[in-house]
Amino acid sequence: MNSAAATAPCLVFGEALVDDFSTEQVVGGAPFNVARHLAAFMAPQLLVTRIGNDAAGQAVRAEFERFAMSEAGLQLDAMEETGRVLVERSARAHRFTILPNQAYDFIDRDTALTVVEAAQPGIVYFGTLAQRNERSRTALNALLGATGALRYLDLNLREGQYEERTVTRSLQAANIAKVNEEELQVLFKSYFQIKPDDPALSAEEVRASCQALLQMFSLDALILTLGHRGSAYFSADGQVVTHRDNPAPPFVIDTVGAGDAFSAIFLLGKMRGWELDVTLGRANEFAGAICAIPGAVPRDLGFYDQWMRKWR
Ligand SMILES: Nc1ncnc2c1ncn2[C@@H]1O[C@H](COP(=O)(O)OP(=O)(O)O)[C@@H](O)[C@H]1O
Numbered sequence: 001m002n003s004a005a006a007t008a009p010c011l012v013f014g015e016a017l018v019d020d021f022s023t024e025q026v027v028g029g030a031p032f033n034v035a036r037h038l039a040a041f042m043a044p045q046l047l048v049t050r051i052g053n054d055a056a057g058q059a060v061r062a063e064f065e066r067f068a069m070s071e072a073g074l075q076l077d078a079m080e081e082t083g084r085v086l087v088e089r090s091a092r093a094h095r096f097t098i099l100p101n102q103a104y105d106f107i108d109r110d111t112a113l114t115v116v117e118a119a120q121p122g123i124v125y126f127g128t129l130a131q132r133n134e135r136s137r138t139a140l141n142a143l144l145g146a147t148g149a150l151r152y153l154d155l156n157l158r159e160g161q162y163e164e165r166t167v168t169r170s171l172q173a174a175n176i177a178k179v180n181e182e183e184l185q186v187l188f189k190s191y192f193q194i195k196p197d198d199p200a201l202s203a204e205e206v207r208a209s210c211q212a213l214l215q216m217f218s219l220d221a222l223i224l225t226l227g228h229r230g231s232a233y234f235s236a237d238g239q240v241v242t243h244r245d246n247p248a249p250p251f252v253i254d255t256v257g258a259g260d261a262f263s264a265i266f267l268l269g270k271m272r273g274w275e276l277d278v279t280l281g282r283a284n285e286f287a288g289a290i291c292a293i294p295g296a297v298p299r300d301l302g303f304y305d306q307w308m309r310k311w312r
């Protein structure tokens, strides 16, 4: 058996949805973006999600097919609609309306448990959006309770879509948490009463606060992504690994899905046993390249070839 065949899968839990631009529909959802990248790199993965019996659900399934992903974790809901986010384009910034009560809010616990028991994942990826309703939150908690897998949380806070309690419990459940700068501000505000308009923290204060978060939630690591400035990895033993000098993308079209791309390659590195430093460098470089294509996931699968060759 080769090592790829022996790798336990990464179970990805959460929303598969459609970003509805009215002129076009783009399949997304952070977990689905992560799962598709992993699938493109031939890493064993399993997306646990729920869709409805509608056109958006067909679009999601077409992506499962395009990426040759297993549908073992794909639940079908006869009543609820496939997740949709309404996007209004404007010259300055897009406006997003995340619709409530979507099929991904109703992920069934027992079906999810059967899948996790059969799959024996080595890693579980989760976020917070698919925990906004009790039904899917319950399924996630049951699933986490049924496995000893490494737990990777990409907090991915969406305004109005999470409760502080869920953030706290998610951090408690995680081994590794990834946040962007805005999300770190939210954590500092909730747990240390540091407000965004307080005087800026020095680098040393940020570092100490991140160490405090690591301890507070017994995390192995906290990953802070910093947009075009790269990322910082804080580990429980006090180590900080920063990546600032990745090759910049030639141009930036949009940064949609940059964090998901980063997470996918971080998880790929874990699965493949890459050195931490190598993993972080690759995650940054790949996430940067995703900023140079429209959207979170390439339309042409040929996009992945260069990376596979480079990282072989
Ligand atoms: N403008 C950019 N130029 C180059 N790389 C970027 C840019 N924006 C994001 N990235 C890459 O994507 C990663 C995640 O982006 P970030 O915006 O921090 O996360 P999120 O998408 O979760 O908000 C960064 O660590 C970096 O590697």
Ligand SMILES: [Mg+2]
Pocket: 156, 180, 259, 260
């Ligand atoms: Mg994010």
